[in-house]
Amino acid sequence: MSTRVKVLRVFKSLHRTRMAVFKDDERALAAAKSKINEEFRKNKNESLEENIEKMIKMGSDVETVLRQCVLQVEHVSNDRLLLRPRKDLLLENVPYCDQPRKKS
Template identity: 55%
Template sequence: MGSRVQVLQLFKALHRTRKEVFRGDNQALEAARQKINSEFRSHFTESSPEQITKLLKLGSDVEVILRKTVIQGVHTNHDTIFLRPREDVLLDNVPFNDNPTKKTT
């Protein structure tokens, strides 16, 4: 697949993730939009295939981090924050084990 197509797909994926992660927070949505656009604009003339590959990897890593680790919090009063977790950030809880067994090698 051509690098131009990959760049456009990453650009769209980052904006879709931004809209999902910061839903309802206009200030964060606009800041993320400006940051994504400025980063892509600053590397617009990049022609080195190795550098393009590195930048694509960085962008896809950022998209995964945003999608899997960012949780929205809304102040409901002076000492309470309401969290809005998404399915992507919810993990299965592993029960605590008081008697762990040692692995044998």
């Protein structure tokens, strides 16, 4: 498979994942779209095959993290901060992240 096809496949995959993960969140959809497009535009003149392969791998990894680790929640109580996962957006049979966040 040509490098161009691989790059386009990752680009499209990231946008499809963005649409699923941030469904009904116009602000997050726009921000993710902007970031994806910016990163691809920034690297469009890269010509070293090794660097391109690394970026393709990174794009695939980002897509996996978005699909498996991002969870939208909804506010369910006005008198206190109570959030719950948006069940309409949970993906069936997908393992969600269970790793603790790294402390900075």
